[in-house]
Amino acid sequence: MDGLMPIGAFARLARLTVKAVRHYDAEGLLAPAHVDPHSAYRYYRADQVRTATTIAVLRGMDVPLPVVREVLAAPDTDAVSSVLAREREKLREELARREEVLRNLDGLLRRPERVQYDVAITERDAQGVTGVSGVVRAASIDDDTGALWREACALTTSRTPLVAVFPLDLADEFETLVGLPGPASEGAHAVLPAGPWATTLHVGPYPELPMAYTALLEHVRERGHVPLGPVTETYLAGPDAVEAEDLVTRLAVALTP
Template sequence: MSNDLLPIGRFARLCRLSVKQLRHYDDLGLLAPAWVDPSSGYRYYRPDQARDALMVGMLRELDVPLAAIAQVLADRGTDALREARDRLEADVARRRHALRLLDRVLDEGLPETAVSVVEESARRVRTASEPATPTTIAAATGACVARLLENFGGIPKLTGLFPLDMADEFEVRVAIESEAGPDVLPGGPFAHALHVGPYEEIALTVHGVLAWFGDHGHAPGGPVREVYLNDPGSTPPEHLETRVLIRLEDVR
């Protein structure tokens, strides 16, 4: 063993990490000690490993995933750090959105949604789909809309289709009416409410419609439909109108 090696306790203090953290990073193959005593299993580190250890600690404090940190240490970290930054930015946007909704509820109370039952006709459509998570719904929906408009045009004949059950991963679809479309949006009885305001607040209206189902003892059927009535490019967010439709499964 070299006299230059530091025992794990001294190295931990130098790097502002705990001994437990250093052992965990070693077990993961992220930051291996320079030498391990074969008889005691005690770990020793070179002083020049402190830079990597400090980098690991700093990036973990920034919520960078361990897999991305491993790529950083292997000098392949630019893309990994960009991806980590994008995830953090999406999380910040999601939290800001949640704060805006919470502020609205604090100011106005829980929304009272006016719900009516309407009969919808079946429509032929073309659809685009994207995988999504609860934090990437807006981006996935935007990608679907962009693809449909590029190929077919059609605002305000776009309908977003979202699952009732929000799993960790799911599919977002957007449909555009087309007489030659290969798919059909089924008709039937739907609970309907008109949402006026930003798209990011539609969840409040959807919750109001689902509460109506509970109040009236009906069974909802997915997907949740959002029919976009305005062009968001020329309509202020507070004036956007969206029809929210959820099928009544127990009414024929």
């Protein structure tokens, strides 16, 4: 067959293993130019070597398969650059998240007392909260709540710490209110019920809040109380005033009377 080479010769020319070439075929990235109907032997053209090496380079950098397919299907170099630039931005954002996790872990190592929480149960009067509400995704709870917090900040000049009101049980998406506490009047967007509330204080980055919630709710359970909800976060020292390690957040959950 003129212009075609068997898979072994093709793999050698592309500096790949035969297994890798077969895998790229199985993934729909590099189909053979011809497959013998009797022997099932695969044959490739010389101009497919560049495609093979491109796949190998991208996969070697852990570029996802869908992105590799986009690169191979791109009509010109500008389109290729656009695809790779988009992937680079995603990696940059992921790296920033990873670096934040490392900083948080370093903070825990330096200050292990953060994971110890004192919980108090006190009686409260009914209280209103007036502010902005929106849908928060459980998978992006910090980012989405932060966006609501910034929106609420922009609407007030008060120095009173903002409060976020969450449901007791989280779903994939749920409504959250962030605003100023005040009287339980008809004009309030939400009214926090009167009665017993369990509270604790968290000092540190928001991604560590689940530890505080666990301590709070475990304290409630161990003492035979029943959480009623809602759950609130009061941002006593927010990201506009302090660094992540020094954020101060009061968590509270309403209990059944």
